[in-house]
Amino acid sequence: MNFERLFDFLETLNKNNSKEWMDENRNQYETVKADYVKWLEDLDLKLSKIDENYYSSSGKKAINRINNNLLYHPNKPTYKDHFGAGLDKRPKTGDFYIHLGIQEIFVAGGFYKPKSELLKSIREAIDYNGDEFKEIINSKTFQKHFGGLMEDEAKLKTSPKGFSQDHKHIELLRLKSFAAMKPFKRKEVLSNDFKDQVIETYKAMLPFRRYLNKAVTV
Known part of the structure; x- marks a missing residue:
């Protein structure tokens, strides 16, 4: 290429x-x-x-x-x-x-500003087993590649409907996007191993995406 x-x-x-x-x-x-x-x-x-x-x-x-x-x-x-x-x-x-x-050059995945029904499903999953989701996004591999979730400027300042302000995962429940992104420099794209870097990024993001996809399909 x-x-x-x-x-x-x-x-x-x-x-x-x-x-x-x-x-x-x-x-x-x-x-x-x-x-x-x-x-x-x-x-x-x-x-x-x-x-x-x-x-x-x-x-x-x-x-x-x-x-x-x-x-x-x-x-x-x-x-x-x-x-x-x-x-x-x-x-x-x-x-x-x-x-x-x-x-901009980046690789990303997850849900960026999903429709309300998908967002509702993700929040319900976090309400049910948010500890698992936190373990994924706080893992060394995820942090190394993505540094955490993408910043969500549209997140709620209060709790979403149906959830209390003192919910243990309230900071996650306030989000309107659940996405991760890894930026690249042009010289990295031009290198011989760019495809390998993309594959490694896919692997690092896979547990995160599996959790979210399960949340919206179960």
Whole structure:
């Protein structure tokens, strides 16, 4: 995978963010995209050998559209400044997300601002066995890779409906997102072992994601 070419394309696109430019350079985009899709499919195959419950998907299905949704975000540029892809995403579960951009590069997973019914299920799981969840996120492996949960600026200042203020896990129950993220530098993406680093990140996040996915599917 030529990640240098991927970043070069994104930087040029960011400076010429228009449909007219994209139409003129469609072949360049398709070449970069096809290269990345192939890389994702090899990663998908490797990850499927780690977890027996892994939900496999093609690279074309995993990769996100590069167009911004201007219907809901009319002030955004026509195209994104990154390639995003989600793997191991069974319907109504959290995915394993890879974000390669000119501003941010990271691997993340879990649930970022989930719908109310999913959030309710996660809170119920924490109410039932929050000690297990705390043990996962406080483990040496999780802390080493992610440093804890992603900061949640939307978290409640009081207790959610149905839970008391003095609940032993009240700080977790106040959250509206349950996600973990590991940032990467561009030089790490360009290194020969980037795929191995992503695989190690997947392994480190697996207990966390298993807990959350079980919470929303049981």
